[in-house]
Amino acid sequence: MAFPIVDRPGTEADPSVSARHAVIFDLDGVVVDSFAVMSEAFAIAYAEVVGDGPAPFEEYRRHLGRYFPDIMRIMDLPLAMEEPFVRESYRLADQVTVFDGVVELLLTLRTRGLRLAIATGKSGPRARSLLDKLGLLPFFAHVIGSDEVARPKPAPDMVLKALDLLDVPAERAIMVGDAPTDLASARDAGVASAAALWAPPDDIGELLAAGPDVVLQRPADLLAICPALSLR
The missing domain is CATH 3.40.50.1000 (HAD superfamily/HAD-like)
Incomplete structure (x- = not known):
């Protein structure tokens, strides 16, 4: 096309x-x-809620445009990641x-x-x-x-x-x-x-x-x- x-x-x-x-x-x-900020916020939220191991940010990025809780459901990740992700996003906003x-x-x-x-x-x-x-x-x-x-x-x-x-x-x-x-x-x-x-x-x-x-x-x-x- x-x-x-x-x-x-x-x-x-x-x-x-x-x-x-x-x-x-x-x-x-x-x-x-905002990709660098999102990557860092996502990694921190993943470490806090899920634990050790690489945060699957590349998979997260493929779903951008959707609401964060919806992405968590699609990726089968805890909805509890939203609070630290949002917190860190605000903290790092001056880097966007x-x-x-x-x-x-x-x-x-x-x-x-x-x-x-x-x-x-x-x-x-x-x-x-x-x-x-x-x-x-x-x-x-x-x-x-x-x-x-x-x-x-x-x-x-x-x-x-x-x-x-x-x-x-x-x-x-x-x-x-x-x-x-x-x-x-x-x-x-x-x-x-x-x-x-x-x-x-x-x-x-x-x-x-x-x-x-x-x-x-x-x-x-x-x-x-x-x-x-x-x-x-």
Whole structure:
């Protein structure tokens, strides 16, 4: 299957994809690079709750996008790992970085009049705390965590809630994610999806097989399908 690959940022809309009024972003792996922090927090939580031995972080990473308790159930690990994992994630939050080009992308999208939201596997309070610490919270009209919907990703509930809060029809929004769970959530909500490749996924083949509508090599590539509202 061939996917439109946007490889040159610009102000004109890609004619193969209709222009958008809103962008819904996943957080980890799309807006922020938190993998090192997650790995350390996961290792500490595993040691505290499970005991000695290597923490299976690579397997955990394959399930990113899902809510932490759901991942524990899938991996058959104790739900008690959530408390130390969250504790350490807060403690290490100052080590999380923003991907190159993301701030510029958010500034341009806001200037062009698009509405922005976050739909993340994190809990809402933890996502908002991290975004606030990084100075990014004002960019987003809404930040929706996995604990704030009945069914987190890969169900469509988070994306549907974002559409409702943003007051944007599904056909005028796009979801940017780096995991198959993100793309599934977007698809089942009737929203176009973009696969973000600036943080190389654990399995690019699996991500592409999930059927993104657009593949983005870097953050600025999204601008090609997000022209200014006033230019439409």
